[in-house]
Each structure stands twice: as C-alpha cells, then as structure tokens.
Amino acid sequence: xxxxxxxxxxxxxxxxxxxxxxxxxxxxxxxxxxxxxxxxxxxxxxxxxxxxxxxxxxxxxxxxxxxxxxxxxxxxxxxxxxxxxxxxxxxxxxxxxxxxxxxxxxxxxxxxxxxxxxxxxxxxxxxxxxxxxxxxxxxxxxxxxxxxxxxxxxxxxxxxxxxxxxxxxxxxxxxx
Amino acid sequence: xxxxxxxxxxxxxxxxxxxxxxxxxxxxxxxxxxxxxxxxxxxxxxxxxxxxxxxxxxxxxxxxxxxxxxxxxxxxxxxxxxxxxxxxxxxxxxxxxxxxxxxxxxxxxxxxxxxxxxxxxxxxxxxxxxxxxxxxxxxxxxxxxxxxxxxxxxxxxxxxxxxxxxxxxxxxxxxxxxxxxxxxxxxxxxxxxxxxxxxxxxxxxxxxxxx
Numbered sequence: 001x002x003x004x005x006x007x008x009x010x011x012x013x014x015x016x017x018x019x020x021x022x023x024x025x026x027x028x029x030x031x032x033x034x035x036x037x038x039x040x041x042x043x044x045x046x047x048x049x050x051x052x053x054x055x056x057x058x059x060x061x062x063x064x065x066x067x068x069x070x071x072x073x074x075x076x077x078x079x080x081x082x083x084x085x086x087x088x089x090x091x092x093x094x095x096x097x098x099x100x101x102x103x104x105x106x107x108x109x110x111x112x113x114x115x116x117x118x119x120x121x122x123x124x125x126x127x128x129x130x131x132x133x134x135x136x137x138x139x140x141x142x143x144x145x146x147x148x149x150x151x152x153x154x155x156x157x158x159x160x161x162x163x164x165x166x167x168x169x170x171x172x173x174x175x176x
Numbered sequence: 177x178x179x180x181x182x183x184x185x186x187x188x189x190x191x192x193x194x195x196x197x198x199x200x201x202x203x204x205x206x207x208x209x210x211x212x213x214x215x216x217x218x219x220x221x222x223x224x225x226x227x228x229x230x231x232x233x234x235x236x237x238x239x240x241x242x243x244x245x246x247x248x249x250x251x252x253x254x255x256x257x258x259x260x261x262x263x264x265x266x267x268x269x270x271x272x273x274x275x276x277x278x279x280x281x282x283x284x285x286x287x288x289x290x291x292x293x294x295x296x297x298x299x300x301x302x303x304x305x306x307x308x309x310x311x312x313x314x315x316x317x318x319x320x321x322x323x324x325x326x327x328x329x330x331x332x333x334x335x336x337x338x339x340x341x342x343x344x345x346x347x348x349x350x351x352x353x354x355x356x357x358x359x360x361x362x363x364x365x366x367x368x369x370x371x372x373x374x375x376x377x378x379x380x381x382x383x384x385x386x387x
Contacts, residue, residue, distance in 0.1 A: 016195050028185060052181055078329070
C-alpha cells in the first residue's frame with residue numbers, strides 16, 4: 001500500500017462514509033507516517049504515545065477533514081497540535097538516543113511533506129528558543145544542564161522555553 | 177508497527193460509523209441564521225431606526241455599519257474555516273479588516289473630545305453598548321458551537337476572531353435600531369462591543385476551545 005496523498009485522501013473519504021477496511025488501512029499508513037514525522041522531534045520513548053494520541057484525535061475529529069482538500073496538511077495540523085501539547089505538558093523527559101530519519105526523507109511526496117514538517121515550525125523561532133526547547137523538552141536535559149551547554153542563564157532558558165512553546169502553539173497551521 | 181498501536185487501530189475501526197464532514201457552508205449558514213434572528217429580534221423589540229426602511233440614512237451611519245459588517249463577515253468566515261485545521265491555511269484576512277475598522281474609534285474619540293464634542297461618556301452610549309453586546313450573544317454562541325464541533329488548533333486566535341466577529345455583527349444589528357448617527361457615538365459606543373467581545377473571547381472563551 002502506497003500512502004501517498006491521493007490514496008490517503010481517498011481512504012479518508014471512504015472512512016468518513018463508514019468503510020472500516022479503508023479506515024484500518026488509513027490508520028496504519030497514518031501511524032507509519034506519524035512515526036517518521038515525529039522521530040527527530042520527540043524523545044524516543046514518548047513516540048508511541050504521541051502517535052497513538054494523534055490517531056485518537058484523528059478518529060475523534062475525523063468529521064473535520066474536508067474531502068475537497070488534501071489529507072496530509074490536515075493530519076499534520078492535528079499532529080503538530082498534539083506535539084506542541086505534549087511538549088507543553090512535559091517538563092522533563094528522559095530520552096534515549098534520537099533516531100536519525102525524518103518524515104520527508106522516505107516519502108514520495110517531498111514538497112508537500114517539507115511544507116508541513118515540524119522543521120518548518122522551528123524555522124519560525126529564534127535559535128535560542130529552538131535550542132532551549134530541543135535540549136529540555138526533547139532531549140530531556142535539566143534547565144541547569146541546558147544552561148551549561150548553551151551559555152544561556154537558567155532563567156533565560158525557562159523564558160525561551162515558555163516563549164517558544166507559546167509561539168509554536170500560535171503557528172501550528174503555518175506552512176512557511 | 178507496535179502491538180499497542182495496532183490494538184488501538186483495531187479498537188478504533190471496530191466502532192467506526194459514518195460521519196458527516198464539517199462543511200464550511202453549513203458553518204456560514206449557522207452564523208448567518210444567528211445574525212438574521214438577532215437582527216429580526218432587535219427590530220422587533222426596539223423598532224427600526226428612522227429612515228431605515230426608506231433608505232434615508234446618513235453617510236456616517238452607512239460607513240460605520242458598513243465597516244462593522246465587513247469586519248464581522250471577515251471574522252466569521254475565518255472562524256468557520258478554523259474549525260477544520262490545515263497546515264498552510266492563512267487566517268490573516270480579519271487583521272486587515274480590524275485595521276480598517278480601527279479608523280472608527282479614532283474618528284469617534286477625535287469627534288467626542290473636540291471643543292464642540294459631546295465628551296467621551298454619556299448614558300445613551302452605555303445603553304447602546306449594552307444592547308450591542310446583548311445582540312452579539314447568539315452569534316457568538318453559534319460560532320462557539322461550530323468551533324467545539326471542529327478541531328481549531330489556534331484557540332486564542334479563533335477565540336479572538338469569534339469575539340470580534342460576533343461583537344461587530346451584534347453592533348450592526350443594534351445599529352439598525354439606534355437613532356444616533358454622530359460619528360462620536362458610532363465610533364465609540366458601537367465599537368465598544370467589538371473590543372469587549374474580543375477581550376472576553378480571547379481570554380475566557382478560548383480556554384473552552386481546547387480539545
């Protein structure tokens with residue numbers, strides 16, 4: 001099964017009409033895509049929880065998908081929303097080694113995926129905020145460790161995390 | 177795929193039922209219906225202002241209510257769209273409408289504080305503001321219900337637009353019954369419901385838009 005845009009949109013339309021088989025295939029493909037999408041941007045041990053969280057959101061809000069519009073930008077908006085939610089909820093995450101690949105690397109829809117990627121969200125933030133969020137929220141460093149590694153004071157780390165997450169929450173639908 | 181995710185997918189698909197996609201047209205129709213009901217209620221309860229039915233209204237009346245109407249329509253359209261999230265969706269239209277409507281309070285304050293102006297405070301103005309706020313409640317409720325059914329991912333902005341849009345349309349509905357055509361009155365007291373609505377929706381109502 002090729003989880004490209006046209007196929008996923010068709011499966012989603014069928015799912016909205018109650019087609020269970022199409023829905024099961026769609027959710028499996030979406031889960032695979034989400035794993036790739038989040039990999040570099042969430043601690044590895046939290047990845048499955050986040051993917052499942054997004055699948056539940058997708059299910060609960062499946063009526064909000066407009067069949068006339070592309071599927072992946074809709075899924076990405078929900079994925080980003082849940083991702084920011086998770087970053088905001090967690091104050092410290094013990095992390096394992098982060099995996100290397102990203103959603104766009106093994107996708108056949110690179111231009112679309114690049115537009116909806118999480119990297120695009122981070123591009124909107126000042127580097128100091130990105131650094132603080134990556135170290136504390138994603139890699140699981142303490143504020144003191146992050147302060148030592150970046151040269152930012154502990155209070156500045158906290159301010160940068162707070163401001164960065166607030167901005168991320170405000171630009172979830174932004175593509176570039 | 178891990179077992180837990182596969183089990184979740186199995187569970188989700190087991191209780192799949194058809195859903196009706198959230199169509200933008202239905203959201204606009206809902207908001208439009210709320211506006212028409214509000215308008216009719218205001219005209220029924222307060223009566224149409226002098227000259228409304230014959231088309232004899234002042235330029236200030238037309239400009240003020242025209243700007244508020246455009247502001248309201250712009251915000252309502254964005255709020256309805258925000259119920260269906262999409263990376264790449266821009267919701268900047270209302271910002272320009274807000275900037276344009278910002279001319280009204282500026283003109284109102286200038287006119288009210290001029291040597292021959294009426295001053296900033298007067299009882300009729302407060303009365304009009306309260307009526308404008310009351311007229312915005314049904315429209316705000318319709319938009320809130322629509323957003324709750326949807327999946328807004330920018331709750332603060334959605335809340336802000338909800339407040340501005342419902343406040344502006346409520347003010348227009350009240351404006352059809354208000355006899356005061358002065359720019360000092362229209363620019364301050366007919367814009368006040370928009371400002372109050374925006375603040376309340378942005379800081380209070382937006383919290384209930386989380387999902």
